[in-house]
Amino acid sequence: MTCEQYQMQIAQLFDNELRGEESSTVFAHLGACSECRDFFQASLQVRAELMNAETITAPDELDDRMRGAGLIPTEQTFSRKTSIWDLRIVFPLPTAASIALLLIIGSLFVAPALFHDSQPRQEFPPDVLQLVPVELRTPRP
Numbered sequence: 197m198t199c200e201q202y203q204m205q206i207a208q209l210f211d212n213e214l215r216g217e218e219s220s221t222v223f224a225h226l227g228a229c230s231e232c233r234d235f236f237q238a239s240l241q242v243r244a245e246l247m248n249a250e251t252i253t254a255p256d257e258l259d260d261r262m263r264g265a266g267l268i269p270t271e272q273t274f275s276r277k278t279s280i281w282d283l284r285i286v287f288p289l290p291t292a293a294s295i296a297l298l299l300i301i302g303s304l305f306v307a308p309a310l311f312h313d314s315q316p317r318q319e320f321p322p323d324v325l326q327l328v329p330v331e332l333r334t335p336r337p
């Protein structure tokens with residue numbers, strides 16, 4: 197992999213988009229490559245400065261001009277609809293624990309039905325087993 201590809205993965209690492217083995221590969225490369233290490237430190241510094249930067253608010257006249265050009269919706273079209281994903285269901289802790297316990301106990305009753313072995317085990321007569329080569333036979337406990 198090239199240093200450019202590692203540097204793209206470093207950016208993904210900061211965004212928590214890398215899996216465990218990918219991030220360990222990146223860290224192993226960082227231990228060996230000073231160019232990528234410099235990139236990593238510069239990225240860290242930029243992110244830290246962005247975190248500490250003041251929030252910049254666009255002037256109202258810019259908002260008006262953008263609205264006039266139709267680039268952002270007008271105030272009337274901003275009607276707020278409540279999505280089902282905005283709803284929150286809140287239970288007291290003992291109630292939530294009881295529900296979780298009931299689900300766990302219920303799954304114990306459902307699980308055997310899901311994993312029931314529908315076909316009975318096939319028993320072979322002893323003379324058929326003699327046809328299997330000795331190397332392939334598993335010893336009986």
Ligand SMILES: [Zn+2]
Pocket residue numbers: 198199202225229230231232233
């Ligand atoms: Zn590198």
